[in-house]
Amino acid sequence: MEWGAVIVAAGRGTRMGAADNKPYLKLAGRSVLAHTLEAFELCSSVSRVVLVVSSGEQKKAAEIIGQEGYRKVGMIIPGGAERQDSVYAGLSALETEGVLVHDAARPLVTAAQIQACCLAAEEHGASALAVPVKDTIKVSDGNGFILATPERKTLWSVQTPQAFWRLELMQAHRQAQEEGAAATDDAMLLERLGRKVAIVEGDYANIKITTPEDLPIAELLLARRHGEEIPL
């Protein structure tokens, strides 16, 4: 099966509050985007990547790809107001049978994780990388009180990549648009149609760079991956 990837980098980085948008921030001497794209370059299952960026950032993204010599990024296109819009724009620009959707803001993803998502989706139709939740999670009543405690062993914290048959995911996106359904990840769009999405157990290190403290944490995780001594 031929796999393409949509990497969404068109967010605003509001919670990071930095002068530069998250994909262009430095992580261990390289941009967050360079780290993310490298994993897809190294994954032999992926033949093509569409990068979705904020308007006005296409040149900046192209410079990084040129400097790093990445060969799979066939297109850099502008995203939309919400993540869901950016993903849909990317899906429309690909032609592969299978698609992986990944956040540019998850630079610690590995080629092995991407490959595992492809294999699980080939077997089960769709898949998402996730890790078991470590904390006890509470549901609030919306008024500052606890309403319920879901059983922890059923809870997973979902990450990206998530893998799908591209046309099926596009159809799920169109249906959600028509019905005004918003989703914070793509698996949700299939779930709401009653389709099964397989969980691929990932790694706690595949964090999403969201707030300022995530950058030094990501640096430590990268150093650990490369076997470097971590100063305490």
Ligand SMILES: Nc1ccn([C@@H]2O[C@H](COP(=O)(O)OP(=O)(O)OP(=O)(O)O)[C@@H](O)[C@H]2O)c(=O)n1
């Ligand atoms: N309209 C959007 C919103 C988000 N994203 C991408 O979706 C991923 C996950 O989003 P998040 O981490 O929330 O990024 P931001 O939207 O940039 O952050 P914030 O919500 O703090 O503004 C990121 O790679 C981001 O670039 C996107 O492509 N288009």
Ligand SMILES: C[C@](O)(CO)[C@H](O)COP(=O)(O)O
């Ligand atoms: C898709 C995602 O990475 C799953 O954890 C996440 O939902 C996207 O991030 P956001 O902060 O909700 O935009």
